[in-house]
Amino acid sequence: MKKLIIHGPAFTALDADHVQALADCLVAIDDHGWIERVLTPGDQDFERVRQAAKKAGQLRELAKGEYLLPGFIDLHVHAPQWPQAGLALDRPLEEWLNHYTFPLEAKFSDRDFAARVYQDFVHTLLAHGTTTAMMFGTIHVSANLELAAQCRRQGLRGFVGQVAMDNPEETPEYYRDASPAAALRASEDFIQRVQETAGADDLVTPVITPRFVPSCTAETLAGLGKLAAKYDLPIQSHVSESNWESQYAIDHFGMHDAVTLDHFGLLTHRAVMAHGTQLTHEDMGLLKERQTALAHCPISNAYFGNGVLPVHYLLAAGNRLGLGSDISGGYTPSLYHNIRQAVKSSRMLEDGVDSKRPASERGVAASRITVTNAFYLATVGGARALNIKSGQIKAGYRADLQVVSAHSSFTPLSTQDVFERLLYQTEAADIRGVYVNGHLVYEN
Structure with missing residues (x-):
């Protein structure tokens, strides 16, 4: 498989009580299906990596309202x-x-x-x-x-x-x-x-x-x-x-x-x-x-x-x-x-x-x-x-991921609100894509 970069917001659990919310990130997946890096706009080469992936046809830009979660x-x-x-x-x-x-x-x-x-x-x-x-x-x-x-x-x-x-x-x-x-x-x-x-x-x-x-x-x-x-x-x-x-x-x-x-x-x-x-x-x-x-x-x-x-x-x-x-x-x-x-x-x-x-x-x-x-x-x-290296959006972990579309909101939502609504309202129709080992195995 070729390398892949997924660009958009993401949520991943750190432990049983804490979730990391990434408002804007690049998840870089290597050609063996592992997450190589997770970059945020504060990283010096964020934009360079994004542009290079786009030019190479290796970039997936999440649409507005879509979020990346671990599978x-x-x-x-x-x-x-x-x-x-x-x-x-x-x-x-x-x-x-x-x-x-x-x-x-x-x-x-x-x-x-x-x-x-x-x-x-x-x-x-x-x-x-x-x-x-x-x-x-x-x-x-x-x-x-x-x-x-x-x-x-x-x-x-x-x-x-x-x-x-x-x-x-x-x-x-x-x-x-x-x-x-x-x-x-x-x-x-x-x-x-x-x-x-x-x-x-x-x-x-x-x-x-x-x-x-x-x-x-x-x-x-x-x-x-x-x-x-x-x-x-x-x-x-x-x-x-x-x-x-x-x-x-x-x-x-x-x-x-x-x-x-x-x-x-x-x-x-x-x-x-x-x-x-x-x-x-x-x-x-x-x-x-x-x-x-x-x-x-x-x-x-x-x-x-x-x-x-x-x-x-x-x-x-x-x-x-x-x-x-x-x-x-x-x-x-x-x-x-x-x-x-x-x-x-x-x-x-x-x-x-x-x-x-x-x-x-x-x-x-x-x-x-x-x-x-x-x-x-x-x-x-x-x-x-x-005992597998999966379940997190983190360097060194398997790129087992899902792209989920949030339901519309008529009032401003905090990051925690968005996260909770994703978990309480997502149905199969809202799951836009699923990756296992970096391969797109399901698309809706």
Whole structure:
């Protein structure tokens, strides 16, 4: 690719509480897709660099009202569930899985069906400003390879998992691995085939993926922990997602599922665990000690989590934390919508929801988060969870970016006002362009 300069205003998170607003900047992207420099008008060679890029046909000037943001990082996605997004969310989790989700995922034994779904889904993620996604596939190696191929073809940075689920007590006969040996063999086959087809700066990383503790036998969990160590790979699963899932681990292993996952070597600095609404303070401390990240899925949690993740507490405690859409436990792939729900859920946690109780006893004090906190989760937090140099508009980081058009305003807005309105009002139609590794992979 050739070098690129993007000229215009930008917002990027510095940390969980601070956003840097650049009213006018040049983001210089090298021919390998890295951000080389970020220049502002105070820099001596700002105008020289801009003019040289314009002359060379390497300049993108943002239109009036357009802003540059880091691409969003979705830490928890069930890619095969895309066809059922928005369906049956009023059902209990166990019923939703057995009557809707598992029958759908079983259809991915047909690679042609998988290709049609994944082509549309990867395009849709990019169209919503998501540049990196950590995704569950199914138990079918061929379908998961199709998901990997679509990521490469369309330019999405994909962390893709071969799902392991072999417990006959909690998985249907028509959709499960035949045995622990079969689950582990399929996982290793998928890993090797992804790695064999990888190119330079490859966009796809295979992920060790036990569906969750109830779906897997102890032998499979142990074997997956060994595979993760053997290949030094990321791990993804669910942890303390609901009352039912949390209780299952206690009843069958005599310990919380966080401790169960750790017992099998599945809590590492490369692991991302979703939901966590039932975590105890001891569980949270274990995740922090292991440097295991949490994927906060606020929309999905409202339906199936039986609680609200204490984001403010976790950030203050130093836990690693990002944001997830949880398609299709969440009905939308938009992390903008999940940013908004994260703020709303935190306020409900702090204020409480039972008006029959005294206000002082209703909620959990000091639980509110800001939209800045939520923006951090969708960008920097996600990148740190995946150990990738992305999520910031900063020299030395991947040029994973989105160009967003702000809605019209009839009154003057401060810089903070503009930032907040972008996060609260942006829809897919407002996303003008998306870059991954400096390549324009989506344009509207």
